[in-house]
Amino acid sequence: MTLPVIGLDELTAIATPDVIFTAVREALIAHADGRTSVPPPMVLEFPDHSGDCHVKAGHVTGTPYFAVKIASTFASVNNGLILVVDATTGAPAAVLADEGMLTAWRTAAAGALITHAMTPPDVDEISVLGTGEQALLQVTWLRKLRPINRVHVWGRRPEAADRLCQAFQDEGITARPDALEAGAPCVITTTAARSPLPLEAFRNAVHITGVGTDMPGKHELPVELFEHALILTDDHAQCLHHGDFGNAVRAGTTDPTADLSVGAVLRDGTSNPHLRSIADLTGVGATDAAVASAVLASRLPSPTGREIDFRP
Amino acid sequence: MTLPVIGLDELTAIATPDVIFTAVREALIAHADGRTSVPPPMVLEFPDHSGDCHVKAGHVTGTPYFAVKIASTFASVNNGLILVVDATTGAPAAVLADEGMLTAWRTAAAGALITHAMTPPDVDEISVLGTGEQALLQVTWLRKLRPINRVHVWGRRPEAADRLCQAFQDEGITARPDALEAGAPCVITTTAARSPLPLEAFRNAVHITGVGTDMPGKHELPVELFEHALILTDDHAQCLHHGDFGNAVRAGTTDPTADLSVGAVLRDGTSNPHLRSIADLTGVGATDAAVASAVLASRLPSPTGREIDFRP
Numbered sequence: 001m002t003l004p005v006i007g008l009d010e011l012t013a014i015a016t017p018d019v020i021f022t023a024v025r026e027a028l029i030a031h032a033d034g035r036t037s038v039p040p041p042m043v044l045e046f047p048d049h050s051g052d053c054h055v056k057a058g059h060v061t062g063t064p065y066f067a068v069k070i071a072s073t074f075a076s077v078n079n080g081l082i083l084v085v086d087a088t089t090g091a092p093a094a095v096l097a098d099e100g101m102l103t104a105w106r107t108a109a110a111g112a113l114i115t116h117a118m119t120p121p122d123v124d125e126i127s128v129l130g131t132g133e134q135a136l137l138q139v140t141w142l143r144k145l146r147p148i149n150r151v152h153v154w155g156r157r158p159e160a161a162d163r164l165c166q167a168f169q170d171e172g173i174t175a176r177p178d179a180l181e182a183g184a185p186c187v188i189t190t191t192a193a194r195s196p197l198p199l200e201a202f203r204n205a206v207h208i209t210g211v212g213t214d215m216p217g218k219h220e221l222p223v224e225l226f227e228h229a230l231i232l233t234d235d236h237a238q239c240l241h242h243g244d245f246g247n248a249v250r251a252g253t254t255d256p257t258a259d260l261s262v263g264a265v266l267r268d269g270t271s272n273p274h275l276r277s278i279a280d281l282t283g284v285g286a287t288d289a290a291v292a293s294a295v296l297a298s299r300l301p302s303p304t305g306r307e308i309d310f311r312p
Numbered sequence: 313m314t315l316p317v318i319g320l321d322e323l324t325a326i327a328t329p330d331v332i333f334t335a336v337r338e339a340l341i342a343h344a345d346g347r348t349s350v351p352p353p354m355v356l357e358f359p360d361h362s363g364d365c366h367v368k369a370g371h372v373t374g375t376p377y378f379a380v381k382i383a384s385t386f387a388s389v390n391n392g393l394i395l396v397v398d399a400t401t402g403a404p405a406a407v408l409a410d411e412g413m414l415t416a417w418r419t420a421a422a423g424a425l426i427t428h429a430m431t432p433p434d435v436d437e438i439s440v441l442g443t444g445e446q447a448l449l450q451v452t453w454l455r456k457l458r459p460i461n462r463v464h465v466w467g468r469r470p471e472a473a474d475r476l477c478q479a480f481q482d483e484g485i486t487a488r489p490d491a492l493e494a495g496a497p498c499v500i501t502t503t504a505a506r507s508p509l510p511l512e513a514f515r516n517a518v519h520i521t522g523v524g525t526d527m528p529g530k531h532e533l534p535v536e537l538f539e540h541a542l543i544l545t546d547d548h549a550q551c552l553h554h555g556d557f558g559n560a561v562r563a564g565t566t567d568p569t570a571d572l573s574v575g576a577v578l579r580d581g582t583s584n585p586h587l588r589s590i591a592d593l594t595g596v597g598a599t600d601a602a603v604a605s606a607v608l609a610s611r612l613p614s615p616t617g618r619e620i621d622f623r624p
Contacts, residue, residue: 003317003393003409039354042369044378049400055369055380057354066356068367070380070395072402079402081315083382083395088361090384090391095407097315 004094006299011098014298015105017144020291024109025266027060027290028234032263035061036286038235043215050075054214058285059087065296067289071103078104078133084292096292106287108137111188111209114232114262114279116145117269118207119186124149127183127205129197129220130190131155131164134211138188140171151175152182154201189220196222196247209279216242221278223251230274231259234281243280316406318611323410326610327417329456332603336421337578339372339602340546344575347373348598350547355527362387366526370597371399377608379601383415390416390445396604408604418599420449423500423521426544426574426591428457429581430519431498436461439495439517441509441532442502443467443476446523450500452483463487464494466513501532508534508559514588521591528554533590535563542586543571546593555592 006014030036042055051074059066066087071080078100084093096102115138124147128135131153139151151168153175155161161177168175180201187202189210199222202208212220226248233239236259240246248254260270262279318326342348354367363386371378378399383392390412396405408414427450436459440447443465451463463480465487467473473489480487492513499514501522511534514520524532538560545551548571552558560566572582574591 003407005315005317005407037356039356039367040352042351042354042367044349044351044369044371046371046399046402051400051402053369053378053380053397053402055351055354055367057356057365057367059356059358066365068365068380068382070397070404072397074400074402077402079404081395081404083393085365085382085384087358088363088386090358090363090365090386090389092382092391092393092409095315095317097404 003092005097006094006295007097008099008101011096011101011295015102015291015295017141019294019298020105020109021113023290023294024106024287025113027287028110028113028263028284029267030060030263031235031284031286032261032267037061038285040238041285046074052215056283056285056288058287058289060286060290063087063289063293065093065289065293067285067292069103069285069288071100076132082288082292084296094296096295102291102295103288104133104137106291107134107211107281107283108141110234110262110281110287111138111211112141112145113266114281115142115186115188115207115209117265118232118277118279120206121146123185125184125186126150127152127154127178127187127201128190129154129187129201130212131157131160132190134190135164136167138190138209138211139168139173143173148173150184152178152184154178154180191220193218193220195219199224205276207277209281210244211281213243213280213282218242219247220244223248223253225276225278226254228275230270230272230277232262232265232277232279233259234262235284236261238282238284239280243282245280315404317409318406318607319409320411320413323408323413323607327414327603327607329453331606331610332417332421333425335602335606336418336599337425339599340422340425340575340596341579342372342575343547343596343598344573344579349373350597352550353597358386364527368595368597368600370599370601372598372602375399375601375605377405377601377605379597379604381415381597381600383412388444394600394604396608406608408607414603414607415600416445416449418603419446419523419593419595420453422546422574422593422599423450423523424453424457425578426593427454427498427500427519427521429577430544430589430591432518433458435497437496437498438462439464439466439490439499439513440502441466441499441513442524443469443472444502446502447476448479450502450521450523451480451485455485460485462496464490464496466490466492503532505530505532507531511536517588519589521593522556523593525555525592525594530554531559532556535560535565537588537590538566540587542582542584542589544574544577544589544591545571546574547596548573550594550596551592555594557592
């Protein structure tokens with residue numbers, strides 16, 4: 001019996017944006033259709049080390065593998081891996097030792113897909129709130145789907161905003177640190193905020209994608225934004241539990257059945273009239289399963305010396 | 313960066329009964345003291361393949377590792393592994409590719425510890441209901457703690473009961489298939505029952521340990537047994553959610569605060585007067601963490617060729 005451990009170099013070669021976009025899109029649509037199995041995630045907290053660990057699991061019904069993902073963030077450093085398990089026998093099939101990269105990519109892909117779908121085609125100007133890994137990735141992955149010509153960056157720490165602008169420049173994207181009120185028509189929030197960002201940051205927004213609310217206690221988007229907005233959730237129950245959709249519902253400004261699913265909109269689009277749209281993304285275990293399956297399926301059939309036999 | 317994958321042969325050499333008993337006992341006591349972090353487990357079901365997968369996570373506060381365990385049962389075959397993660401950095405430390413064996417052992421150890429603690433010292437006669445792996449292990453691990461001279465075996469399928477009796481004989485234990493009413497003073501239930509076993513099976517019981525209720529829908533012990541019994545749970549919330557303690561509470565025969573914790577009894581014993589005692593064991597993620605940590609700590613410092621470098 002062998003358990004392949006697939007490391008970051010090989011994953012980077014296999015998991016092209018096409019592979020990730022296709023897998024994430026199909027998983028979100030399957031999730032909207034009820035063709036997935038996604039138990040509520042687990043969270044462990046390690047306050048002494050500024051750490052937390054999220055465990056997510058998921059399966060797209062009828063597909064050959066399910067996935068269990070361990071994603072940790074300690075002192076702002078991401079780590080983790082994905083275990084892929086045969087959905088017909090329960091036998092472990094592979095460890096994707098991705099150090100958190102596939103999670104970063106599937107989060108970027110999910111955000112880019114729905115941001116692109118909901119933002120008017122002529123908009124090429126983006127505001128990004130937050131200066132971490134997702135601040136960079138949400139924009140660079142969106143640029144794989146449409147031209148992006150100007151990026152406004154806002155972060156609590158000016159030096160972090162400067163660093164992120166430099167990273168955008170290195171990718172050939174014009175970016176500059178901006179005050180919150182310089183908001184673009186499309187706003188992406190990627191912070192770890194535990195109280196809402198200022199309302200003025202969204203005053204020009206026609207579409208907002210939020211990816212920061214990954215556990216209870218997080219809160220990025222002011223609840224007022226949800227009034228008269230078209231609300232999209234990647235997972236209704238999860239967003240109600242710890243997304244900004246749930247924060248707005250608990251504040252009494254939003255009806256708990258007001259949301260549409262991201263997957264349904266990716267599949268069919270939407271003709272609902274609306275002032276603005278908000279996509280609340282909390283991360284769905286089914287996308288991990290789909291990405292992991294796609295990676296295994298794309299892998300070269302002949303192992304490259306990384307297979308180990310641990311039961312001689 | 314390397315991720316050691318420790319296979320079954322090495323685990324069998326390291327994880328001696330002493331190591332397992334000590335780790336499980338300390339984890340159950342820590343859990344009773346509130347010195348653990350154990351999120352609610354996840355369950356995925358695969359009805360087309362008679363399969364389910366349980367994901368448990370746990371940490372004993374202040375210890376160097378936490379564990380995430382994947383345990384699957386497909387068509388009655390157990391499989392799985394335990395991922396051990398550094399609790400100070402979030403970095404994966406090792407994969408224990410135990411194929412479900414450490415779970416079997418920690419379940420056996422937890423059962424044996426509390427069965428031994430609660431059964432009068434002169435009792436050497438055990439009834440076992442169920443004929444699977446735990447039916448064998450609960451008794452063989454208990455025999456590491458006290459003499460066992462007679463085992464009564466009951467199972468739905470006579471041929472399975474005969475096979476189990478043979479397995480006991482191979483271990484030097486006198487065992488025979490018996491009718492349910494031949495119950496011993498100590499009864500251990502290890503079935504996958506979804507409706508209660510007959511009450512007469514417990515008519516001589518002074519202590520009962522149940523290990524079969526690992527998910528909602530399972531039900532081994534008749535609710536009448538819980539009246540006037542001393543009730544011990546390995547995890548109060550989990551046993552209330554899907555253990556037989558919860559079944560008795562929902563039937564209205566038992567108060568939801570009637571239980572003591574297994575860990576407190578292992579630490580201090582109990583002087584509560586009682587007609588009989590019942591230990592409801594649903595399996596605690598902290599014991600997985602403790603066993604995994606103990607295994608890593610006991611491991612020979614020099615790797616034996618199983619280390620692989622997956623990021624050259």
